[in-house]
Amino acid sequence: MNEKVVAMLLAGGQGSRLKSLTYDIAKPAIPYGGKYRIIDFPLSNCTNSGISTVGVLTQYQPHALHRYIGLGTPWDLDRHQGGVTMLPPYAEIDGIKWYAGTASAIYQNINFLTSCEPDYVVILSGDHIYKMDYEKLVEYHKEKQADVTVSVLEVPWEEASRFGIVNTDEDMNIVEFDEKPEKPKSNLASMGVYVFDWEKLERYLEEDNNIEESTHDFGKDILPKMLKDQQKMVAYPFKGYWKDVGTVDSLWEANMDLLDPSAGLVLHDPAWRIYSSNPQLPPQVITKTGRVQGSMVNEGCVISGTVKHSVIFQNVLVEKEAVVEDSVVMSGTKIGQGAHLSRVIVPPDVTVPENYRLLEPAAGITLLTQDLIDSGKESGQQ
Amino acid sequence: MTLMAAVDASVKVAGLQDLTIHRSVSSIPFAGRYRLIDFALSNLVNADINSVGIFASQPFGSLIDHIGVGKSWDLDRRKEGLFFLPTTHQNGGIATVGSFRDFEEHLQFFEKSRQTHVVVTSSFVAGQLDYKEMLAHHLASGKDITEAVGASGSLKSYILSRRLMLELIRSYREKRILSVEDLVNLKKAPYSYGVYEYKGYFAIIDSIQQYFKESLGLLDENNRRLLFLPQAPIYTKVKDEPPTRYLDGSNVSNSMMANGSTILGNVKNSIISRAVTIGINASLDSCIIMQKCTIEENCELAYVIADKDVYIEKGVKLIGTADRPIVLRKGERVTKEDSQ
Numbered sequence: 001m002n003e004k005v006v007a008m009l010l011a012g013g014q015g016s017r018l019k020s021l022t023y024d025i026a027k028p029a030i031p032y033g034g035k036y037r038i039i040d041f042p043l044s045n046c047t048n049s050g051i052s053t054v055g056v057l058t059q060y061q062p063h064a065l066h067r068y069i070g071l072g073t074p075w076d077l078d079r080h081q082g083g084v085t086m087l088p089p090y091a092e093i094d095g096i097k098w099y100a101g102t103a104s105a106i107y108q109n110i111n112f113l114t115s116c117e118p119d120y121v122v123i124l125s126g127d128h129i130y131k132m133d134y135e136k137l138v139e140y141h142k143e144k145q146a147d148v149t150v151s152v153l154e155v156p157w158e159e160a161s162r163f164g165i166v167n168t169d170e171d172m173n174i175v176e177f178d179e180k181p182e183k184p185k186s187n188l189a190s191m192g193v194y195v196f197d198w199e200k201l202e203r204y205l206e207e208d209n210n211i212e213e214s215t216h217d218f219g220k221d222i223l224p225k226m227l228k229d230q231q232k233m234v235a236y237p238f239k240g241y242w243k244d245v246g247t248v249d250s251l252w253e254a255n256m257d258l259l260d261p262s263a264g265l266v267l268h269d270p271a272w273r274i275y276s277s278n279p280q281l282p283p284q285v286i287t288k289t290g291r292v293q294g295s296m297v298n299e300g301c302v303i304s305g306t307v308k309h310s311v312i313f314q315n316v317l318v319e320k321e322a323v324v325e326d327s328v329v330m331s332g333t334k335i336g337q338g339a340h341l342s343r344v345i346v347p348p349d350v351t352v353p354e355n356y357r358l359l360e361p362a363a364g365i366t367l368l369t370q371d372l373i374d375s376g377k378e379s380g381q382q
Numbered sequence: 383m384t385l386m387a388a389v390d391a392s393v394k395v396a397g398l399q400d401l402t403i404h405r406s407v408s409s410i411p412f413a414g415r416y417r418l419i420d421f422a423l424s425n426l427v428n429a430d431i432n433s434v435g436i437f438a439s440q441p442f443g444s445l446i447d448h449i450g451v452g453k454s455w456d457l458d459r460r461k462e463g464l465f466f467l468p469t470t471h472q473n474g475g476i477a478t479v480g481s482f483r484d485f486e487e488h489l490q491f492f493e494k495s496r497q498t499h500v501v502v503t504s505s506f507v508a509g510q511l512d513y514k515e516m517l518a519h520h521l522a523s524g525k526d527i528t529e530a531v532g533a534s535g536s537l538k539s540y541i542l543s544r545r546l547m548l549e550l551i552r553s554y555r556e557k558r559i560l561s562v563e564d565l566v567n568l569k570k571a572p573y574s575y576g577v578y579e580y581k582g583y584f585a586i587i588d589s590i591q592q593y594f595k596e597s598l599g600l601l602d603e604n605n606r607r608l609l610f611l612p613q614a615p616i617y618t619k620v621k622d623e624p625p626t627r628y629l630d631g632s633n634v635s636n637s638m639m640a641n642g643s644t645i646l647g648n649v650k651n652s653i654i655s656r657a658v659t660i661g662i663n664a665s666l667d668s669c670i671i672m673q674k675c676t677i678e679e680n681c682e683l684a685y686v687i688a689d690k691d692v693y694i695e696k697g698v699k700l701i702g703t704a705d706r707p708i709v710l711r712k713g714e715r716v717t718k719e720d721s722q
Contacts, residue, residue, distance in 0.1 A: 283638045
């Protein structure tokens, strides 16, 4: 790319439906896939797409995220020119400006963007799991001579009313936005990934800031306004795996998708690596009594029990006669001898006692926290 | 009293030729995700030693690729840090550790240092040597040179003062000694020699048999516990491999597995490195499989060491013995016809 592309990654989300998993970390910092955090996906997409200037906008519980991203080394974003810049809210003479909406988060960092001198700005969300070549997206934007391009994904019709739906003409020009429509006219959902011509973005952010009743949101305010003003807006049809993990159940599903080749998310892909901070741990060991089937296991684990159809993060111990099935076990957790876990997400550093089992498994997925175990309500000795 | 270190990565180890055609002994893969030199370097940095010279002879491409600027060991420092010090020896240096001729070629490394003492160590021993403790022992003993010795022999690691090191580099020719190891073995006057007793785990990799035995020895939990200490991690160059996948129908037991592999077949009593593929119905027993190897379906392998990028086509049967494991060289391709 000759022209300069800057990515702005919105990573301030709380993700309150993920319960205690996001008690002290922002949603993009949630562990996923045995060794990653969700934000590794958009960051790695930037690296693999040749975007080397990335602003990361943080607000809710930013410390873990700031420490995790650091200088951006795992993603080759530790650069003299560009690289990664962490952008938390800051104070000015007239007060601290919290990020009220997605657009206000970008607006408040307009000085950062101006200093980058971009031609195009790609707006990304830090809490989506997908592999996408943003270079192709920007090429499409240029070809279509659009003012803004919205990346869209075909979703099942029955689910369309859960998404922001984009209605287009046959040339993929956007004619209407339909936020969570009761009767969707299309099944093209916005992925929250946008490319803007910088000049247009700057103008509309300035205008939006002066509108008092605005919620300062891209989907609700900026894009509808641009549409009203007859700016050229096109939809970019993305094909591939994409998941917004908003709940414990969907986080579990996204992990299980890694075990299902037909789900379409392949991590064993040298051509499109997902980069992550790598802890220095010895290889995993499957002992004489260990058995692992249909699962992913990370470094530092010692498996002496049975693991079936599960995703196991680094440094997990599964003791003899313990069974873990259809579950996600995060780093540093120890599963005691004879324990039996099914359809659970175990957060990091939990100790599951010997012979522990869920008495009345919930219909959905149980987040098996240390508090839940210690309260004893769900456990039964057998 | 403070330490600097000279790591001998040029020493010639005759028994490892099959694994050292394209690399030095120091960069032989070990324990699934490490190179032999990782253990020496990690022991050094875990003792807060951050002035480390690596003395290397050709072929050292693989070693340079692995070490880089030393970032994985936190040795990418403004002050001191990692020094890569190539020697003019071809095809391996001398057979003992700590060649004075090599040190002489880089005399400035020792002259310019601000440290008081020098660790001289090999790069083919895997262990958890605590150099802080060894230095304290050395100082208390009042000896000139201290050697670390474990239950089954020398760890080929030594501590001496920098002053003595400089004196030896200037006088080794007239003293008719080749290396620090040579000096300690000959116990040349007028120096005094002490021993630091090392009680932990260590593995000396100086032959294929040793390599095979010590690699599989890590399947013993007692050895692993002593080598992989949470408070003293073994650092290596990081790769961004995803977790290893065990597919339905695979069967893995008593094995050490690095990341990035895809396992469809049966593996027991083996060490599997990063990004290895093992096909359906393949059976591996007591094998060491290095990075990026592919073992196709229906292979039967026992007592095999496969170096990096080995490709074994389907149906191949290779059965070695513990004393004479079959060694497949880097990049080799084995077909069913070859193995019959």
